[in-house]
Amino acid sequence: MDFESSTHFPYSKYLQETFQAKTYKIVVASGLTCPTRDGTIAKAGCAFCDLRGSSSFYGKKGRGDSVKEQIQSRIPGIQKRFGAEAFLAYFQSYTNTYSDVDYLREIYEAALAEPGIRGLCVGTRPDCLPDPVIDLLEELAQKSYVSLELGVQSFEDKSLLWLERGHDAQCSIDALEKLRVRAPSVHTCVHLMFGQPTDTPEVAKNAALILNDLGVKGAKLHQLMVLEHTKLAELYRREPFHTVSLEEYTNLVIDFVDHLSPEIYIERLSATATHPDECIAPEWSRNRWAPHNKMREMMLASGCKQGRRIISKGPTTLS
Ligand code: SF4
Structure with missing residues (x-):
């Protein structure tokens, strides 16, 4: 058995089971922004976020047309490079539910109408999911795949405050509970970040136990990175704070995986900085394979196995 299958339920297996085809995500810009960028909550974005400027196509032309053009221009390259057979339109950057339902319907349906597109992946925040948006996602998910x-x-x-997210933990729990009841056809994948200096030692275990109870399909992990052009970079230069070593981070991942239900897929265990030269700390985030190999070695040596340490249901604390 390979490393992935022997320790956790990998995303590749979930995709294969769901689509029975080699499936790739195509990143599509929605033209939307975030409440932490447009002044509703804040103007400079979350403290760790290095996205700059605003999406380029907003207001330039018919929005559905732009989505169509983006997908049509990207499919051939991905098909050629990876031998992909099926595609998901991935509205990745910014908050892709932060608009009125008519606009969202237009861009989502434009994506789903493209040949080869088997479904949508919509990136968003827990405080940007009003009922009409959840209902739209459920309506689309009853006909096509929606993640x-x-x-x-x-x-x-404490960590959410430090990261300047503009919402609290209860907001996420409420959103996940509502999605479970109101949008059962939608596949929800929760993105989590470990390694904040404000995290408690139980952060990973508690997060896994919460996810087990909330009906999510997947989880995607990344370590806290201090990137150029972010508020964290300014803070780090002013008052350096601890960032996780690879060993510390891997122990958090092991704790998470050991406590996570084996039915939840794991899309990623750690991240690599997209622009290594812009990653200030931790330094190991600049490389892909050396940290991957070390994590693999530590996970195998610990006997890590998804769900092996679940002994009781439900979160211990939410702090
Ligand atoms: S982290 Fe997400 S919500 Fe926060 S500013 Fe960046 S894109 Fe927007």
């Missing part, structure tokens, strides 16, 4: 990639980042309020 909601929910940026929860942490279930600890």
